[in-house]
Amino acid sequence: MNKIVLISGASSGIGLETAKYLSKLNYTVIGLSRSYPKVSYDFDYVLCDITDESAIKKTIEVIYDKYKKIDVLINSAGMGISGAIENTPLDEVKKIFNVNVYGQFLLTKHALVLIRNSSNGKIINISSIASEIALPFQGFYSMSKASIDAFTKALRIELKPFNIQVMALLPGDIKTDFTKNRTKPFKVDNDLYGERVQRSINKMELDEANGMAPIKIAKTIHKYIKRKNLPITKTVGLSYKLIRFLNKFLPEKIVLFFVRKLYG
Numbered sequence: 001m002n003k004i005v006l007i008s009g010a011s012s013g014i015g016l017e018t019a020k021y022l023s024k025l026n027y028t029v030i031g032l033s034r035s036y037p038k039v040s041y042d043f044d045y046v047l048c049d050i051t052d053e054s055a056i057k058k059t060i061e062v063i064y065d066k067y068k069k070i071d072v073l074i075n076s077a078g079m080g081i082s083g084a085i086e087n088t089p090l091d092e093v094k095k096i097f098n099v100n101v102y103g104q105f106l107l108t109k110h111a112l113v114l115i116r117n118s119s120n121g122k123i124i125n126i127s128s129i130a131s132e133i134a135l136p137f138q139g140f141y142s143m144s145k146a147s148i149d150a151f152t153k154a155l156r157i158e159l160k161p162f163n164i165q166v167m168a169l170l171p172g173d174i175k176t177d178f179t180k181n182r183t184k185p186f187k188v189d190n191d192l193y194g195e196r197v198q199r200s201i202n203k204m205e206l207d208e209a210n211g212m213a214p215i216k217i218a219k220t221i222h223k224y225i226k227r228k229n230l231p232i233t234k235t236v237g238l239s240y241k242l243i244r245f246l247n248k249f250l251p252e253k254i255v256l257f258f259v260r261k262l263y264g
């Protein structure tokens with residue numbers, strides 16, 4: 001029987017590209033998001049908002065009835081937010097944590113019942129290099145992805161006796177609708193950060209527009225699906241590997257200096 005792969009965020013970007021790629025390679029793919037892909041696709045699809053626990057439970061029942069198990073869960077659903085921390089309303093912070101952290105937790109929690117039915121279950125969480133390198137004016141995005149890295153590591157240890165492996169993939173800039181979908185900075189009177197925020201966002205958006213094609217992430221995910229042993233965290237592309245290496249070995253003050261020069 002083909003491996004059964006559940007992919008959240010499959011209507012767009014990394015999730016969609018991965019779903020199409022794996023489906024072409026004869027994996028049984030189930031895509032999941034709040035809306036259907038806007039392009040033609042040849043895999044199964046369930047509409048589900050990952051912030052809604054009852055919708056997730058129903059989705060898992062539907063998958064159980066049809067497939068009985070999940071071999072690989074790819075948590076790709078996510079959103080971005082930009083703006084100064086001081087100017088961000090709590091409701092907007094809750095929104096991003098509801099999707100990127102609590103939603104990912106809820107889908108994983110309920111999917112685990114079916115992942116246990118696989119002989120070699122795998123969970124691949126799409127984090128971001130921004131989890132390790134905190135970005136100014138995207139602070140809450142970095143916080144949410146840092147949570148996913150911690151979630152990944154704790155879960156990996158908890159699930160080891162069940163032969164379920166967990167990893168986080170930390171992409172850099174990828175050219176997807178993520179840029180367009182990012183919640184934009186909030187206009188406030190007497191904004192002290194105005195120009196700095198705009199400059200920073202412009203740079204981010206330009207980097208993303210010139211970023212890697214999502215197919216590269218899809219191919220990397222496939223490489224890890226085939227691997228016997230999953231790494232804990234990985235990025236994609238030489239330049240991002242170098243950034244992670246420097247971030248690890250340079251003094252933090254130096255790292256923050258460069259981040260400030262680029263995005264601050």
Ligand SMILES: NC(=O)c1ccc[n+]([C@@H]2O[C@H](COP(=O)([O-])OP(=O)(O)OC[C@H]3O[C@@H](n4cnc5c(N)ncnc54)[C@H](OP(=O)(O)O)[C@@H]3O)[C@@H](O)[C@H]2O)c1
Pocket residue numbers: 008009010011012013014015032033034035036048049050051075076077078079080099103126127128129170171172173174175176177178179181208211
């Ligand atoms: N693009 C980048 O530069 C980049 C870099 C590093 C990491 N990432 C991460 O990669 C992942 C995928 O991003 P992307 O670039 O592919 O962005 P994208 O094109 O905007 O796709 C986001 C996906 O998440 C789904 N989604 C959002 N909220 C949801 C919810 N409440 N319930 C279910 N699905 C939801 C969206 O579908 P619906 O709107 O139809 O629900 C969509 O399919 C994200 O976790 C992102 O943080 C992206």
